[in-house]
Amino acid sequence: IRLSNATLSQIQTAATPRYDRAALKPGIVHFGIGNFHRAHQAVYLDRLFNLGRDHDFALVGAGVMAGDQRMREALAGQDYLTTVVEQSAARSEARITGGMIDFLPVGDATAIIARLTDPAIRIVSLTVTEGGYFIDSSGVFDPTHPEIRHDGKHPLAPRTVFGLIAAALSARRASDTPPFTVMCCDNIPHNGSVTRSAVVGVANLYDPDLANWIASEVAFPNAMVDRITPATGERERRLCADDFGIEDAWPVFCEDFTQWVLEDNFPSGRPALEEVGVEFVADVTPYELMKIRILNGGHAVIAYPAGLLGITYVHDAMGHPLIAGFLEKVTRDEIIPTVPPVPDTSLNEYAELIVTRCANPKIGDTVRRLCLDGSNRQPKFIVPTLADRIAAGQPITGLALESALWCRYCAGTTDAGETIAPNDPNWEKLQPVAQEAQSNPNAWLGQADIYGALGNAPILRERFAAALESLKSDGVETTLQRYIAGEL
Ligand code: NAD
The missing domain is CATH 1.10.1040.10 (N-(1-d-carboxylethyl)-l-norvaline Dehydrogenase; domain 2)
Structure with a gap:
Protein backbone atom coordinates (compact mmCIF):
# COMPACT_ATOMS: atom_id res chain seq x y z
CA ILE A 1 0.00 0.00 0.00
CA ARG A 2 1.45 3.36 -1.01
CA LEU A 3 1.21 5.64 2.00
CA SER A 4 -1.19 8.59 1.66
CA ASN A 5 -4.33 10.03 3.23
CA ALA A 6 -6.41 8.09 0.74
CA THR A 7 -4.89 4.71 1.68
CA LEU A 8 -4.68 5.22 5.46
CA SER A 9 -7.91 3.36 6.16
CA GLN A 10 -6.62 0.27 4.32
CA ILE A 11 -3.55 -0.07 6.54
CA GLN A 12 -3.97 -2.91 9.04
CA THR A 13 -0.32 -3.53 9.91
CA ALA A 14 0.33 -0.23 11.67
CA ALA A 15 -1.47 2.05 14.10
CA THR A 16 -2.88 5.04 12.23
CA PRO A 17 -3.90 8.48 13.52
CA ARG A 18 -7.13 8.36 15.55
CA TYR A 19 -7.76 12.07 15.01
CA ASP A 20 -9.17 14.03 12.12
CA ARG A 21 -6.08 15.32 10.31
CA ALA A 22 -8.11 17.77 8.27
CA ALA A 23 -9.12 19.52 11.48
CA LEU A 24 -5.55 20.02 12.75
CA LYS A 25 -4.29 23.59 12.94
CA PRO A 26 -0.63 24.63 12.73
CA GLY A 27 1.05 25.64 15.98
CA ILE A 28 4.69 24.57 15.60
CA VAL A 29 7.20 25.18 12.83
CA HIS A 30 10.06 22.70 12.95
CA PHE A 31 13.41 23.25 11.22
CA GLY A 32 15.33 20.10 10.27
CA ILE A 33 12.79 17.44 9.40
CA GLY A 34 15.31 14.64 9.66
CA ASN A 35 14.84 11.20 11.07
CA PHE A 36 15.26 12.12 14.70
CA HIS A 37 12.49 14.70 14.74
CA ARG A 38 10.13 12.23 13.11
CA ALA A 39 11.03 9.51 15.64
CA HIS A 40 10.81 11.80 18.65
CA GLN A 41 8.89 15.09 18.81
CA ALA A 42 6.50 14.09 16.01
CA VAL A 43 5.70 10.81 17.80
CA TYR A 44 5.00 12.55 21.12
CA LEU A 45 2.65 14.95 19.33
CA ASP A 46 0.97 12.11 17.46
CA ARG A 47 0.28 10.38 20.79
CA LEU A 48 -1.10 13.58 22.24
CA PHE A 49 -3.35 14.18 19.24
CA ASN A 50 -4.57 10.59 19.62
CA LEU A 51 -5.72 11.53 23.12
CA GLY A 52 -7.86 14.25 21.53
CA ARG A 53 -5.66 17.00 22.92
CA ASP A 54 -4.16 20.20 21.51
CA HIS A 55 -5.06 19.81 17.86
CA ASP A 56 -4.00 23.42 17.33
CA PHE A 57 -0.33 22.45 17.74
CA ALA A 58 0.14 20.61 14.45
CA LEU A 59 3.57 20.62 12.85
CA VAL A 60 4.75 22.54 9.82
CA GLY A 61 8.11 21.46 8.40
CA ALA A 62 10.87 23.87 7.37
CA GLY A 63 14.46 23.64 6.25
CA VAL A 64 17.30 25.57 4.68
CA MET A 65 19.49 22.80 3.28
CA ALA A 66 19.37 21.21 -0.16
CA GLY A 67 18.58 17.87 1.50
CA ASP A 68 15.45 19.35 3.02
CA GLN A 69 14.04 19.82 -0.45
CA ARG A 70 14.25 16.06 -1.05
CA MET A 71 12.53 15.40 2.26
CA ARG A 72 9.84 17.94 1.43
CA GLU A 73 9.10 16.24 -1.87
CA ALA A 74 9.07 12.79 -0.29
CA LEU A 75 6.67 13.86 2.45
CA ALA A 76 4.44 15.99 0.24
CA GLY A 77 4.00 12.92 -1.98
CA GLN A 78 2.45 11.07 0.97
CA ASP A 79 0.46 13.90 2.58
CA TYR A 80 3.21 14.46 5.22
CA LEU A 81 2.55 11.06 6.80
CA THR A 82 5.49 9.07 8.18
CA THR A 83 5.80 5.40 9.06
CA VAL A 84 7.71 5.06 12.32
CA VAL A 85 8.91 1.55 13.14
CA GLU A 86 9.73 1.15 16.83
CA GLN A 87 11.95 -1.82 17.51
CA SER A 88 12.83 -3.67 20.68
CA ALA A 89 15.11 -6.70 20.51
CA ALA A 90 11.96 -8.87 20.61
CA ARG A 91 9.54 -7.13 18.28
CA SER A 92 8.85 -4.34 15.81
CA GLU A 93 5.77 -2.17 15.77
CA ALA A 94 4.80 0.35 13.14
CA ARG A 95 2.71 3.46 13.50
CA ILE A 96 1.80 6.13 11.03
CA THR A 97 2.19 9.61 12.46
CA GLY A 98 -0.02 12.35 11.08
CA GLY A 99 0.81 15.44 13.14
CA MET A 100 2.57 17.22 10.30
CA ILE A 101 0.34 19.08 7.88
CA ASP A 102 2.60 21.21 5.72
CA PHE A 103 6.23 21.81 4.72
CA LEU A 104 7.32 25.33 3.81
CA PRO A 105 9.19 25.88 0.55
CA VAL A 106 12.87 25.27 1.22
CA GLY A 107 15.03 28.34 0.75
CA ASP A 108 12.05 30.70 0.36
CA ALA A 109 12.86 33.17 3.14
CA THR A 110 9.80 35.32 2.48
CA ALA A 111 7.39 32.40 2.79
CA ILE A 112 9.14 31.03 5.87
CA ILE A 113 9.23 34.40 7.65
CA ALA A 114 5.56 34.98 6.79
CA ARG A 115 4.54 31.69 8.39
CA LEU A 116 6.75 32.28 11.43
CA THR A 117 5.04 35.62 11.90
CA ASP A 118 1.58 34.03 12.03
CA PRO A 119 0.33 34.40 15.64
CA ALA A 120 -0.90 30.78 15.52
CA ILE A 121 2.73 29.63 15.54
CA ARG A 122 3.64 29.54 19.20
CA ILE A 123 6.65 27.25 19.07
CA VAL A 124 9.57 27.07 16.65
CA SER A 125 11.58 23.91 17.20
CA LEU A 126 14.86 22.71 15.75
CA THR A 127 16.95 19.64 15.03
CA VAL A 128 19.64 20.97 12.72
CA THR A 129 22.53 18.80 14.03
CA GLU A 130 25.30 19.62 16.47
CA GLY A 131 27.21 21.40 13.71
CA GLY A 132 24.30 23.70 12.82
CA TYR A 133 24.76 26.34 15.54
CA PHE A 134 27.83 28.34 14.46
CA ILE A 135 29.57 27.89 17.79
CA ASP A 136 33.24 27.42 18.53
CA SER A 137 34.80 24.73 20.74
CA SER A 138 33.85 26.57 23.92
CA GLY A 139 30.22 26.88 22.82
CA VAL A 140 30.48 30.57 21.95
CA PHE A 141 28.60 31.87 18.92
CA ASP A 142 30.79 32.93 15.98
CA PRO A 143 29.36 36.10 14.38
CA THR A 144 32.12 36.13 11.77
CA HIS A 145 30.95 32.99 9.98
CA PRO A 146 30.22 33.90 6.33
CA GLU A 147 26.63 32.57 6.49
CA ILE A 148 25.94 34.61 9.61
CA ARG A 149 27.57 37.69 8.12
CA HIS A 150 25.36 37.26 5.10
CA ASP A 151 22.27 37.23 7.32
CA GLY A 152 23.51 40.30 9.16
CA LYS A 153 23.72 42.15 5.86
CA HIS A 154 20.42 40.82 4.49
CA PRO A 155 18.03 40.66 7.43
CA LEU A 156 15.00 40.08 5.22
CA ALA A 157 16.63 37.45 3.04
CA PRO A 158 18.47 35.29 5.55
CA ARG A 159 19.91 31.91 4.69
CA THR A 160 20.36 30.43 8.17
CA VAL A 161 17.70 29.17 10.54
CA PHE A 162 18.79 31.79 13.06
CA GLY A 163 18.51 34.63 10.57
CA LEU A 164 14.99 33.45 9.71
CA ILE A 165 13.97 33.24 13.35
CA ALA A 166 15.41 36.68 14.11
CA ALA A 167 13.60 38.20 11.12
CA ALA A 168 10.31 36.67 12.20
CA LEU A 169 10.74 37.82 15.80
CA SER A 170 11.44 41.31 14.51
CA ALA A 171 8.19 41.26 12.51
CA ARG A 172 6.22 39.92 15.47
CA ARG A 173 7.64 42.59 17.71
CA ALA A 174 6.71 45.28 15.17
CA SER A 175 3.14 44.00 14.98
CA ASP A 176 2.77 43.46 18.73
CA THR A 177 2.41 39.72 18.25
CA PRO A 178 3.77 37.82 21.24
CA PRO A 179 6.98 35.96 20.40
CA PHE A 180 7.00 32.21 19.85
CA THR A 181 9.08 29.97 22.08
CA VAL A 182 12.20 28.54 20.47
CA MET A 183 12.61 24.88 21.40
CA CYS A 184 15.90 23.24 20.46
CA CYS A 185 16.00 19.44 20.32
CA ASP A 186 19.61 18.94 19.26
CA ASN A 187 22.21 17.12 21.34
CA ILE A 188 24.09 20.11 22.60
CA PRO A 189 24.82 21.01 26.20
CA HIS A 190 22.47 23.87 27.18
CA ASN A 191 20.86 23.63 23.78
CA GLY A 192 18.31 26.36 24.52
CA SER A 193 20.98 28.81 25.62
CA VAL A 194 23.13 27.97 22.59
CA THR A 195 20.15 28.62 20.32
CA ARG A 196 19.46 31.89 22.09
CA SER A 197 23.02 33.08 21.54
CA ALA A 198 22.75 32.26 17.84
CA VAL A 199 19.47 34.12 17.33
CA VAL A 200 20.54 37.06 19.48
CA GLY A 201 23.95 37.03 17.78
CA VAL A 202 22.46 37.37 14.30
CA ALA A 203 20.01 40.08 15.38
CA ASN A 204 22.84 41.98 17.01
CA LEU A 205 24.55 42.37 13.63
CA TYR A 206 21.80 44.61 12.32
CA ASP A 207 19.57 45.70 15.19
CA PRO A 208 21.05 45.63 18.73
CA ASP A 209 17.74 46.80 20.13
CA LEU A 210 16.02 43.75 18.62
CA ALA A 211 18.79 41.58 20.00
CA ASN A 212 18.19 42.90 23.52
CA TRP A 213 14.47 42.39 23.15
CA ILE A 214 14.96 38.77 22.03
CA ALA A 215 17.36 38.13 24.90
CA SER A 216 14.85 39.38 27.45
CA GLU A 217 11.46 38.45 25.94
CA VAL A 218 11.87 35.18 24.05
CA ALA A 219 11.96 31.82 25.83
CA PHE A 220 14.55 29.22 24.81
CA PRO A 221 13.91 26.22 27.09
CA ASN A 222 16.75 23.71 27.40
CA ALA A 223 15.98 20.09 26.68
CA MET A 224 17.46 16.63 26.89
CA VAL A 225 16.30 14.38 24.06
CA ASP A 226 16.99 10.71 23.55
CA ARG A 227 15.98 8.03 21.08
CA ILE A 228 18.45 6.16 18.90
CA THR A 229 17.34 6.78 15.33
CA PRO A 230 19.49 5.53 12.48
CA ALA A 231 19.44 7.00 9.00
CA THR A 232 17.03 5.50 6.46
CA GLY A 233 18.44 3.51 3.59
CA GLU A 234 17.26 0.91 1.15
CA ARG A 235 17.26 -1.69 3.95
CA GLU A 236 14.66 0.31 5.90
CA ARG A 237 12.48 1.05 2.87
CA ARG A 238 12.50 -2.63 2.00
CA LEU A 239 11.70 -3.75 5.57
CA CYS A 240 8.84 -1.28 5.67
CA ALA A 241 7.41 -2.72 2.46
CA ASP A 242 8.13 -6.40 3.22
CA ASP A 243 7.20 -6.54 6.91
CA PHE A 244 4.37 -4.03 6.99
CA GLY A 245 3.23 -3.83 3.38
CA ILE A 246 3.66 -0.05 3.43
CA GLU A 247 5.44 1.83 0.70
CA ASP A 248 6.87 4.89 2.39
CA ALA A 249 9.37 7.11 0.56
CA TRP A 250 11.23 7.87 3.80
CA PRO A 251 10.21 5.69 6.75
CA VAL A 252 11.89 6.05 10.13
CA PHE A 253 13.23 3.15 12.18
CA CYS A 254 14.13 3.69 15.82
CA GLU A 255 14.51 1.90 19.12
CA ASP A 256 11.54 1.50 21.47
CA PHE A 257 13.20 3.61 24.19
CA THR A 258 12.45 7.31 24.18
CA GLN A 259 13.06 10.16 26.61
CA TRP A 260 12.47 13.91 26.58
CA VAL A 261 13.21 16.13 29.56
CA LEU A 262 12.22 19.72 28.99
CA GLU A 263 12.31 22.99 30.91
CA ASP A 264 8.81 24.30 31.38
CA ASN A 265 9.30 27.75 29.91
CA PHE A 266 6.65 28.39 27.23
CA PRO A 267 5.13 31.85 27.78
CA SER A 268 3.03 31.58 24.62
CA GLY A 269 1.62 28.19 25.57
CA ARG A 270 2.52 24.63 24.73
CA PRO A 271 0.90 21.27 24.09
CA ALA A 272 0.25 19.13 27.18
CA LEU A 273 3.23 16.91 26.46
CA GLU A 274 3.34 15.72 30.07
CA GLU A 275 0.29 13.61 29.13
CA VAL A 276 2.46 11.53 26.82
CA GLY A 277 5.61 11.07 28.86
CA VAL A 278 7.62 14.29 28.54
CA GLU A 279 9.26 15.13 31.88
CA PHE A 280 9.01 18.84 32.66
CA VAL A 281 11.68 20.07 35.06
CA ALA A 282 12.99 23.39 36.31
CA ASP A 283 16.60 22.63 35.37
CA VAL A 284 17.56 20.16 32.72
P1 NAD B 1 19.20 13.75 9.78
O1 NAD B 1 20.42 13.74 8.96
O2 NAD B 1 18.10 12.79 9.48
O3 NAD B 1 18.54 15.22 9.75
C1 NAD B 1 19.30 16.36 9.97
C2 NAD B 1 18.47 17.59 9.65
O4 NAD B 1 19.24 18.75 9.99
C3 NAD B 1 18.14 17.72 8.17
O5 NAD B 1 16.85 18.28 8.04
C4 NAD B 1 19.21 18.68 7.67
O6 NAD B 1 18.84 19.38 6.52
C5 NAD B 1 19.33 19.61 8.86
N1 NAD B 1 20.61 20.32 8.91
C6 NAD B 1 21.86 19.78 8.91
N2 NAD B 1 22.78 20.76 8.99
C7 NAD B 1 22.11 21.94 9.04
C8 NAD B 1 22.49 23.31 9.12
N3 NAD B 1 23.77 23.66 9.16
N4 NAD B 1 21.52 24.25 9.16
C9 NAD B 1 20.21 23.89 9.10
N5 NAD B 1 19.80 22.62 9.01
C10 NAD B 1 20.72 21.66 8.99
O7 NAD B 1 19.72 13.57 11.27
P2 NAD B 1 18.85 13.21 12.56
O8 NAD B 1 18.99 11.77 12.86
O9 NAD B 1 17.50 13.77 12.40
O10 NAD B 1 19.64 13.97 13.69
C11 NAD B 1 19.59 15.38 13.77
C12 NAD B 1 20.00 15.80 15.15
O11 NAD B 1 19.07 15.34 16.10
C13 NAD B 1 21.33 15.24 15.63
O12 NAD B 1 22.43 15.93 15.12
C14 NAD B 1 21.18 15.37 17.12
O13 NAD B 1 21.55 16.66 17.55
C15 NAD B 1 19.70 15.15 17.34
N6 NAD B 1 19.49 13.79 17.85
C16 NAD B 1 19.59 12.71 17.02
C17 NAD B 1 19.43 11.43 17.55
C18 NAD B 1 19.55 10.21 16.66
O14 NAD B 1 19.66 9.10 17.19
N7 NAD B 1 19.49 10.33 15.36
C19 NAD B 1 19.19 11.25 18.92
C20 NAD B 1 19.10 12.39 19.74
C21 NAD B 1 19.25 13.64 19.20
Missing part, protein backbone atom coordinates in the same frame (compact mmCIF):
# COMPACT_ATOMS: atom_id res chain seq x y z
CA THR A 285 21.32 20.39 33.31
CA PRO A 286 21.84 17.16 35.27
CA TYR A 287 19.81 15.11 32.75
CA GLU A 288 21.64 16.67 29.88
CA LEU A 289 25.07 16.00 31.37
CA MET A 290 24.08 12.40 32.03
CA LYS A 291 22.87 11.90 28.48
CA ILE A 292 25.56 13.76 26.63
CA ARG A 293 28.45 12.33 28.61
CA ILE A 294 27.29 8.74 29.13
CA LEU A 295 25.24 8.02 25.99
CA ASN A 296 26.72 10.34 23.36
CA GLY A 297 30.21 10.05 24.86
CA GLY A 298 29.72 6.27 24.99
CA HIS A 299 28.68 6.23 21.34
CA ALA A 300 31.98 7.91 20.46
CA VAL A 301 33.84 5.33 22.55
CA ILE A 302 32.21 2.51 20.57
CA ALA A 303 32.39 4.24 17.21
CA TYR A 304 36.07 4.73 16.41
CA PRO A 305 37.55 1.38 17.44
CA ALA A 306 34.67 -0.29 15.57
CA GLY A 307 35.26 1.91 12.52
CA LEU A 308 38.98 1.07 12.59
CA LEU A 309 38.18 -2.63 12.88
CA GLY A 310 35.87 -2.46 9.86
CA ILE A 311 32.69 -3.31 11.80
CA THR A 312 29.49 -2.13 10.09
CA TYR A 313 26.76 -2.31 12.73
CA VAL A 314 26.69 -0.94 16.26
CA HIS A 315 25.22 -4.15 17.72
CA ASP A 316 28.15 -6.09 16.22
CA ALA A 317 30.54 -3.61 17.82
CA MET A 318 28.85 -4.29 21.16
CA GLY A 319 29.37 -7.99 20.56
CA HIS A 320 33.13 -7.42 20.29
CA PRO A 321 34.46 -8.13 23.80
CA LEU A 322 37.27 -5.56 23.62
CA ILE A 323 35.01 -2.74 22.45
CA ALA A 324 32.40 -3.67 25.07
CA GLY A 325 35.18 -3.84 27.67
CA PHE A 326 36.56 -0.45 26.62
CA LEU A 327 33.10 1.12 26.90
CA GLU A 328 32.45 -0.47 30.26
CA LYS A 329 35.75 0.64 31.80
CA VAL A 330 35.90 4.17 30.46
CA THR A 331 32.25 4.76 31.40
CA ARG A 332 32.72 3.47 34.93
CA ASP A 333 36.18 4.89 35.67
CA GLU A 334 36.18 8.20 33.81
CA ILE A 335 32.77 9.34 32.58
CA ILE A 336 30.27 8.55 35.34
CA PRO A 337 32.39 10.17 38.09
CA THR A 338 32.06 13.53 36.28
CA VAL A 339 28.26 13.43 36.15
CA PRO A 340 26.45 15.00 39.10
CA PRO A 341 23.49 13.15 40.65
CA VAL A 342 20.30 13.08 38.60
CA PRO A 343 16.93 13.06 40.40
CA ASP A 344 15.43 9.56 40.70
CA THR A 345 18.08 8.04 38.47
CA SER A 346 20.90 5.56 39.01
CA LEU A 347 23.76 6.48 36.70
CA ASN A 348 25.06 2.92 36.71
CA GLU A 349 21.67 1.59 35.65
CA TYR A 350 21.45 4.29 33.01
CA ALA A 351 24.83 3.16 31.63
CA GLU A 352 23.74 -0.50 31.70
CA LEU A 353 20.57 0.35 29.81
CA ILE A 354 22.66 2.04 27.14
CA VAL A 355 24.67 -1.13 26.66
CA THR A 356 21.42 -3.06 26.15
CA ARG A 357 20.06 -0.38 23.79
CA CYS A 358 23.22 -0.35 21.66
CA ALA A 359 23.27 -4.15 21.51
CA ASN A 360 19.72 -4.26 20.06
CA PRO A 361 20.28 -5.96 16.69
CA LYS A 362 16.96 -4.72 15.30
CA ILE A 363 18.00 -1.10 15.09
CA GLY A 364 20.62 -1.61 12.42
CA ASP A 365 22.37 1.55 13.57
CA THR A 366 25.67 1.92 11.76
CA VAL A 367 29.13 2.52 13.13
CA ARG A 368 29.61 5.01 10.33
CA ARG A 369 26.70 7.13 11.60
CA LEU A 370 28.25 7.18 15.08
CA CYS A 371 31.64 8.09 13.61
CA LEU A 372 30.15 10.97 11.62
CA ASP A 373 31.02 14.59 12.39
CA GLY A 374 33.49 14.07 15.22
CA SER A 375 34.74 17.63 14.71
CA ASN A 376 31.40 18.92 15.97
CA ARG A 377 30.62 16.10 18.38
CA GLN A 378 33.89 15.61 20.28
CA PRO A 379 33.84 19.17 21.67
CA LYS A 380 30.37 18.47 23.10
CA PHE A 381 30.55 14.81 24.10
CA ILE A 382 34.17 14.12 25.11
CA VAL A 383 36.26 17.28 25.52
CA PRO A 384 34.22 18.72 28.46
CA THR A 385 34.56 15.43 30.37
CA LEU A 386 38.29 15.47 29.70
CA ALA A 387 38.46 19.08 30.86
CA ASP A 388 36.67 18.33 34.15
CA ARG A 389 38.93 15.41 34.91
CA ILE A 390 42.13 17.27 34.07
CA ALA A 391 41.02 20.21 36.22
CA ALA A 392 40.42 17.78 39.10
CA GLY A 393 43.77 16.03 38.57
CA GLN A 394 42.07 12.72 37.72
CA PRO A 395 43.35 10.06 35.29
CA ILE A 396 42.26 10.33 31.65
CA THR A 397 43.87 7.31 30.00
CA GLY A 398 40.58 5.99 28.56
CA LEU A 399 39.35 9.32 27.23
CA ALA A 400 42.77 10.07 25.76
CA LEU A 401 42.61 6.68 24.04
CA GLU A 402 39.17 7.56 22.66
CA SER A 403 40.65 10.81 21.29
CA ALA A 404 43.56 8.91 19.76
CA LEU A 405 41.14 6.44 18.12
CA TRP A 406 39.23 9.33 16.61
CA CYS A 407 42.49 10.85 15.34
CA ARG A 408 43.52 7.53 13.84
CA TYR A 409 40.11 7.18 12.18
CA CYS A 410 40.48 10.63 10.62
CA ALA A 411 43.87 9.60 9.22
CA GLY A 412 41.67 7.57 6.91
CA THR A 413 42.85 3.94 7.04
CA THR A 414 41.46 1.00 9.02
CA ASP A 415 43.68 -1.51 10.82
CA ALA A 416 43.24 -3.81 7.83
CA GLY A 417 44.47 -1.09 5.49
CA GLU A 418 41.07 -0.20 3.98
CA THR A 419 40.41 3.43 3.10
CA ILE A 420 37.84 5.21 5.27
CA ALA A 421 35.59 7.40 3.13
CA PRO A 422 35.29 11.03 4.31
CA ASN A 423 32.92 11.10 7.29
CA ASP A 424 32.97 14.63 8.64
CA PRO A 425 32.02 17.99 7.12
CA ASN A 426 35.56 19.08 8.05
CA TRP A 427 37.27 15.93 6.77
CA GLU A 428 39.54 17.79 4.39
CA LYS A 429 40.87 19.86 7.23
CA LEU A 430 41.07 16.99 9.71
CA GLN A 431 42.75 14.35 7.60
CA PRO A 432 46.11 16.05 6.97
CA VAL A 433 46.36 16.98 10.66
CA ALA A 434 45.51 13.39 11.64
CA GLN A 435 48.21 12.11 9.30
CA GLU A 436 50.78 14.53 10.65
CA ALA A 437 49.81 13.52 14.18
CA GLN A 438 50.97 9.95 13.56
CA SER A 439 54.51 11.28 13.99
CA ASN A 440 53.70 14.52 15.85
CA PRO A 441 50.73 13.87 18.19
CA ASN A 442 50.58 17.46 19.43
CA ALA A 443 49.50 18.57 15.97
CA TRP A 444 46.12 16.93 16.63
CA LEU A 445 45.65 18.42 20.08
CA GLY A 446 46.70 21.79 18.72
CA GLN A 447 43.38 22.14 16.85
CA ALA A 448 42.13 25.00 18.96
CA ASP A 449 38.63 24.92 17.48
CA ILE A 450 38.24 21.42 18.97
CA TYR A 451 40.42 21.26 22.06
CA GLY A 452 40.79 24.91 22.99
CA ALA A 453 43.41 25.46 25.70
CA LEU A 454 43.07 21.84 26.81
CA GLY A 455 45.31 20.80 23.92
CA ASN A 456 48.26 22.17 25.90
CA ALA A 457 47.57 20.16 29.05
CA PRO A 458 50.70 18.03 29.70
CA ILE A 459 48.73 15.02 30.96
CA LEU A 460 46.56 14.97 27.82
CA ARG A 461 49.57 15.33 25.55
CA GLU A 462 51.33 12.50 27.33
CA ARG A 463 48.38 10.06 27.47
CA PHE A 464 47.23 10.88 23.93
CA ALA A 465 50.71 10.31 22.51
CA ALA A 466 51.05 7.00 24.37
CA ALA A 467 47.67 5.81 23.05
CA LEU A 468 48.41 6.89 19.50
CA GLU A 469 51.82 5.19 19.58
CA SER A 470 50.26 1.95 20.79
CA LEU A 471 47.60 2.11 18.06
CA LYS A 472 50.26 2.72 15.46
CA SER A 473 52.64 -0.01 16.52
CA ASP A 474 50.24 -2.70 17.76
CA GLY A 475 46.80 -1.91 16.38
CA VAL A 476 43.39 -1.34 17.91
CA GLU A 477 42.74 -4.70 19.55
CA THR A 478 46.04 -4.92 21.42
CA THR A 479 45.70 -1.32 22.55
CA LEU A 480 42.18 -1.90 23.88
CA GLN A 481 43.43 -5.03 25.65
CA ARG A 482 46.22 -3.02 27.27
CA TYR A 483 43.82 -0.35 28.43
CA ILE A 484 41.37 -2.87 29.87
CA ALA A 485 44.24 -4.60 31.69
CA GLY A 486 45.36 -1.24 33.12
CA GLU A 487 48.64 -1.39 31.19
CA LEU A 488 48.34 1.49 28.74
